[in-house]
Amino acid sequence: MRSTEGVRSGWFWPDLSGIRTEGRQNYDLPPFLLPIQEWKVMSDKTPLYDAQVALGARMVDFGGWEMPVNYGSQIEEHHAVRNDAGMFDVSHMTVLDLKGAATRSFLSRLLANDVAKLREPGKALYSCMLNGAGGVIDDLIVYYLAEDRFRMVVNAATREKDLAWIEEQATGKELTLTERSDLAMIAIQGPNARQKAAALLPAEQAESALALKPFSAAEVGELFVARTGYTGEDGWEILLPAELAADFWNRLNQAGVRPCGLGARDTLRLEAGMNLYGNDMDESTTPLESALSWTVALEPQERDFIGRSALEKNKADGVDRKLVGLILEGKGVLRAHQKVICAAGDGETTSGSFSPTLGCSIGMARVPVACGERCEVEIRGKLLPARVVKTTFVRNGEAVG
Amino acid sequence: MSNVPGDLKYSSDHEWVRLQDDGSAVVGITDHAQGALGDLVFVEAPEVGSVVASGDAFGVVESVKAASDLLSPVGGEVLEVNSALDDTPEMVNTDPYGDGWLVRMQPSDASELDSLMDAAAYEQFLEDVD
Numbered sequence: 001m002r003s004t005e006g007v008r009s010g011w012f013w014p015d016l017s018g019i020r021t022e023g024r025q026n027y028d029l030p031p032f033l034l035p036i037q038e039w040k041v042m043s044d045k046t047p048l049y050d051a052q053v054a055l056g057a058r059m060v061d062f063g064g065w066e067m068p069v070n071y072g073s074q075i076e077e078h079h080a081v082r083n084d085a086g087m088f089d090v091s092h093m094t095v096l097d098l099k100g101a102a103t104r105s106f107l108s109r110l111l112a113n114d115v116a117k118l119r120e121p122g123k124a125l126y127s128c129m130l131n132g133a134g135g136v137i138d139d140l141i142v143y144y145l146a147e148d149r150f151r152m153v154v155n156a157a158t159r160e161k162d163l164a165w166i167e168e169q170a171t172g173k174e175l176t177l178t179e180r181s182d183l184a185m186i187a188i189q190g191p192n193a194r195q196k197a198a199a200l201l202p203a204e205q206a207e208s209a210l211a212l213k214p215f216s217a218a219e220v221g222e223l224f225v226a227r228t229g230y231t232g233e234d235g236w237e238i239l240l241p242a243e244l245a246a247d248f249w250n251r252l253n254q255a256g257v258r259p260c261g262l263g264a265r266d267t268l269r270l271e272a273g274m275n276l277y278g279n280d281m282d283e284s285t286t287p288l289e290s291a292l293s294w295t296v297a298l299e300p301q302e303r304d305f306i307g308r309s310a311l312e313k314n315k316a317d318g319v320d321r322k323l324v325g326l327i328l329e330g331k332g333v334l335r336a337h338q339k340v341i342c343a344a345g346d347g348e349t350t351s352g353s354f355s356p357t358l359g360c361s362i363g364m365a366r367v368p369v370a371c372g373e374r375c376e377v378e379i380r381g382k383l384l385p386a387r388v389v390k391t392t393f394v395r396n397g398e399a400v401g
Numbered sequence: 402m403s404n405v406p407g408d409l410k411y412s413s414d415h416e417w418v419r420l421q422d423d424g425s426a427v428v429g430i431t432d433h434a435q436g437a438l439g440d441l442v443f444v445e446a447p448e449v450g451s452v453v454a455s456g457d458a459f460g461v462v463e464s465v466k467a468a469s470d471l472l473s474p475v476g477g478e479v480l481e482v483n484s485a486l487d488d489t490p491e492m493v494n495t496d497p498y499g500d501g502w503l504v505r506m507q508p509s510d511a512s513e514l515d516s517l518m519d520a521a522a523y524e525q526f527l528e529d530v531d
Binding site for chain 2: 058069070073074075263266267331332333335353354356361380
């Protein structure tokens with residue numbers, strides 16, 4: 001066997017571009033097919049590493065982190081989250097606290113979405129962080145804790161460039177940036193996730209955590225509980241001191257919350273129509289071309305965020321590409337970087353996998369704006385028909401559309 | 402630890418071969434391979450009657466996370482493919498050496514099988530790559 005197509009670097013296969021041998025760089029080889037010296041690089045471990053290995057995690061290198069790809073069956077883990085409760089170690093993600101009087105005005109300039117929407121402490125906002133050309137440096141969630149205190153969670157693979165960019169923009173401003181690498185992060189997701197997790201908390205804490213509205217967070221004892229996620233299901237993302245993480249993880253496991261790997265995380269987010277940074281958008285694409293227009297606040301017009309003028313020009317000139325969902329008809333599996341052929345021109349898939357909920361292959365693709373309802377995707381030299389749909393395939397356990 | 406039955410031959414591409422009494426050879430992927438690939442969702446088998454050389458890509462197995470070429474461990478003619486995998490590709494995960502077999506071939510040169518690994522050699526091979 002030889003791997004021909006997989007998920008690109010930036011996801012659960014490491015970026016091997018620099019260390020692959022000649023003749024192999026066109027392949028996305030899973031580590032097991034590579035001689036050890038080609039992929040074994042120094043990896044960081046999260047505070048949950050040992051706890052996960054003890055539960056049977058199959059670890060892979062993910063952007064310099066040793067993370068579980070699955071615990072046996074990715075599909076069973078996927079269904080556990082859709083139908084019951086699953087948990088993910090997302091401690092590799094970068095948590096950044098911003099403190100100081102100038103924080104809100106700083107974020108108002110830094111982010112394409114408008115932090116003025118954050119009126120009540122605890123509210124969360126999803127946003128892109130753009131460069132001057134309107135390209136997406138990263139996507140993130142920002143939490144409003146107090147008028148002088150915000151918290152941001154950004155991607156792990158983009159940590160260095162994000163921190164460098166944010167520090168550069170913050171120069172001379174009245175705020176301090178603190179990376180919270182002392183915290184672990186567990187995402188508990190699924191229709192029964194909150195109830196199962198709440199049962200482990202003292203009554204008073206459980207009550208305040210269960211009272212959280214969607215896209216809100218609260219500091220509950222030593223925990224920071226946010227009703228957010230990356231699966232399309234209800235649930236929490238919990239930040240907690242690293243030294244408490246393994247015990248909490250094991251108690252969640254005993255309470256029937258199934259440990260899940262990055263594999264299920266990817267199929268869940270894809271079904272939910274949530275973009276993956278580095279796949280579905282990056283610095284070469286704007287949010288307007290990435291099905292993320294809803295996250296760009298162009299009103300009020302006087303808010304001069306980074307990338308605004310480029311997006312306005314992009315809009316005035318006419319956006320010529322868009323990100324859509326694809327449902328493959330017939331046998332095969334969509335993967336990133338397959339050619340898409342539609343009447344209006346060619347495009348390319350940005351993500352693709354098998355959808356355990358729908359029982360067929362789905363993906364995202366960047367195509368000409370005039371692309372109609374049908375297209376063909378080239379998979380290993382064959383053209384297979386696909387339906388063009390919105391990027392959301394599944395929400396709260398149910399197929400959409 | 403993955404299961405490596407003693408009565409099979411193995412390729413370095415993680416395929417197994419079982420020589421039948423009638424001289425035909427059944428081919429599948431090993432327990433190690435299915436475990437590393439994860440849940441299989443699609444098997445693209447070669448055409449019955451096609452003739453392949455040893456090492457040719459003659460099919461594809463796709464899991465949720467990746468697609469992998471099947472490289473023919475021996476040269477010969479494809480006699481039969483496991484059509485049950487069209488609807489239940491997960492049998493490759495649950496029973497890689499039994500119901501999850503992929504193709505049956507008529508080796509053009511049965512001595513090619515001698516160049517494959519036996520179970521002990523494949524177990525050692527797995528240890529070396531891990």
